[in-house]
Amino acid sequence: xxxITQSPxxxxxxxxxxxxxxxxxxxxxxxxxxYRQDPGQGLRLIYYSQIVNDFxxxxxxxGYSVSREKKESFPLTVTSAQKNPTAFYLCASSIDxxxxxxxxxxxxxxxxxxL
Amino acid sequence: xxxxxxxDIHITVSEGASLELRCNYSYGATPYLFWYVQSPGQxxxxxxxxxxxxxxxxxxxxxxxxFKRSQSSFNLRKPxxxxxxxxEYFCAVGPFSGGxxxxxxxxxxxxxxxP
Numbered sequence: 001x002x003x004i005t006q007s008p009x010x011x012x013x014x015x016x017x018x019x020x021x022x023x024x025x026x027x028x029x030x031x032x033x034x035y036r037q038d039p040g041q042g043l044r045l046i047y048y049s050q051i052v053n054d055f056x057x058x059x060x061x062x063g064y065s066v067s068r069e070k071k072e073s074f075p076l077t078v079t080s081a082q083k084n085p086t087a088f089y090l091c092a093s094s095i096d097x098x099x100x101x102x103x104x105x106x107x108x109x110x111x112x113x114x115l
Numbered sequence: 116x117x118x119x120x121x122x123d124i125h126i127t128v129s130e131g132a133s134l135e136l137r138c139n140y141s142y143g144a145t146p147y148l149f150w151y152v153q154s155p156g157q158x159x160x161x162x163x164x165x166x167x168x169x170x171x172x173x174x175x176x177x178x179x180x181x182f183k184r185s186q187s188s189f190n191l192r193k194p195x196x197x198x199x200x201x202x203e204y205f206c207a208v209g210p211f212s213g214g215x216x217x218x219x220x221x222x223x224x225x226x227x228x229x230p
Contacts, residue, residue, distance in 0.1 A: 004158075006158075040124070040223075042119075042205060042220040042222040042223055043218075058217075092158075092159075099166045102209035103149075103161060104161070106151075106158035106160070107158050108157050108158045109156070109158050
């Protein structure tokens with residue numbers, strides 16, 4: 001079955017460390033997204049990518065970086081510059097054009113905790 | 116500015132009772148509207164979507180939602196709630212901005228179901 005795989009499910013980080021969250025999809029979707037979820041705040045867009053080797057900042061990109069070297073993969077790095085990285089991170093994908101581009105398929109998420 | 120408001124942070128209903136979750140949006144044109152559901156520690160699953168046409172939309176798991184343009188609302192309903200419906204529900208609006216498709220999510224409504 002097609003879907004989105006995020007790993008690891010849980011991740012612990014010491015302050016000052018960079019960590020990378022993996023996101024892989026086999027849906028043949030062109031667009032991929034990273035969202036951050038905090039209790040009571042809904043989802044906030046970190047980065048998105050509509051095509052390989054191209055990505056754009058979302059609303060809260062500071063302290064994060066991404067790459068899109070393959071259509072299937074969109075890893076997110078949480079850098080030491082992110083002041084409050086403890087959160088639940090969700091990767092999503094969609095087709096790129098038309099109304100269906102708004103229909104997101106989500107992964108199961110990665111929970112990052114800074115110790 | 117575009118926004119989505121879910122006025123109820125927590126709702127508790129008895130199993131078998133009817134359910135209505137409220138969603139109001141602010142948007143300058145006819146929006147695309149969505150309801151997603153999230154079980155604890157999981158990603159989001161699409162319940163239903165409205166693009167155009169019939170304002171009463173049927174979704175999965177027995178849910179429906181009605182788009183009321185005059186009230187800028189897209190409330191989610193279910194006639195008889197099951198214990199497995201306990202989850203967090205997110206309303207989202209899909210505007211088109213800057214050449215890419217970006218969803219704006221509400222803060223969510225957490226549903227508890229009493230036996």
